[in-house]
Amino acid sequence: MNAKELKSILQALQDHEVSELTLETPDYKLTIKRGPEVQYVAPPAPVPQNQPVPQAAPVVPQAPAVEAPPPKAEPPKEETGKYVEVKAPIVGTFYRAPSPDAEPYVKEGDTVKKGQVLCIIEAMKLMNEIESEVSGVVRKILVQNAEPVEYGQVLFLIEPA
Template sequence: MTPKELKQILQALVEHGVNELTLETPDYKLTVRRGGEVQVVAMPQVVAPPPSPPVPVAPAPRPEVPAAPAPVPAPEPVQASPKEECAGCVEVKAPIVGTFYRAPAPDAPPYVKEGDRVEKGQVLCIIEAMKLMNEIESEVAGIVKKILVQNGEPVEYGQPLFLIQPV
């Protein structure tokens, strides 16, 4: 720090009525108290030790084992998407993330079963999210062709829940 910079700091203290100021840099720490002393403390320099030379490591001997050809996994059968299973069907998708329930209570009958006729706005299931029960309603009138989720399963946003054939 130059004497000019120190003078500017002291003038700023007086002008603004500051009683104490501490300025710390990697090289020094300066504490100034008005009406008192000026204390400059030199900070010790930390010097990293020089890097040690790399130690050569001999490669481990490789065992002489003939390599057997890796088995080729059989291709998994391609499953048709739920929409392809029912041409013309409307997918009812989960509007929220939560747990899927087919009935209003564990001992109650399910809202709908496959083959049931439903009206637009009829409750199809419940999705529980954050301890709130959200009724999911049918978007169309039709016949429930397929229920795509098991009772009690977690569902993601946008996951298909039902396939409904409009009538």
Template sequence: MTPKELKQILQALVEHGVNELTLETPDYKLTVRRGGEVPVVAAPQGVAAPVPAPVPVPAQAPAEASPAPAPLEAPKPQEEGHPGYVEVRAPIVGTFYRAPAPDAPPYVKEGDRVEKGQVLCIIEAMKLMNEIESEVSGTVKKILVQNGEPVEYGQPLFLIQPV
């Protein structure tokens, strides 16, 4: 399972109000729970390790056990907090990085023009580097997170003025 597929499954769980998902194979058991409980992932040897919600352990899932991801809609400008801007939100919990390496230039700066699908940042989750892409073409008006900060699922990262 790729990080992108995992993000789609997590997004479908949230969109459809699913609070728990369990996948079992001969090699592992994966349980994802939303809410106040801390899920436990049992390793093959029977050792249990706590996992912060809602980040599951990436693993191969049987095709019939995976919920179909919801069709993605075109992002709409946020009318409440930032009229006319599209908020790019964190699709996963992790650590926000503006550049691919500490000594590299940032992917984008405020005022930069971006295209739909262009990489804006990286979120590191469970030692995996997940590239976060722009949902729209436009101008980066504000970067809402500092480099190296932890981010939560759904937290706004960027404000983009669409064109």
């Protein structure tokens, strides 16, 4: 990972208010955490003079409870052996078509050629076309339109021709 890629990941975290990210590749594991901001509370109303005045203490806000995302639709392991997995090369938002009113690039059962565009992943307002690595038949689309995807997540299963 170079400095430009790291900078773009950090910018995406800030833009989407993500507090923690873990990225694992065969070569390294990167975990980025954003700490909570410290807030101070005003001291309480005055107390009688014979008692000491309490000092304001820093209050660390609790992170809101976040529901765990539903498990990713992963194909059964015995099914993936005969298919080529097309994985997300970047973190972003998956789109099946070039625009909301356009037809999807591919549908399940479509025959594709090597280099044919399968989808778009939007990352930091840039549209990145994802191309097929092989010629074959699209057997399974594992991601819904406009769904966020992670680096290395399987998007399509293609049966090689």
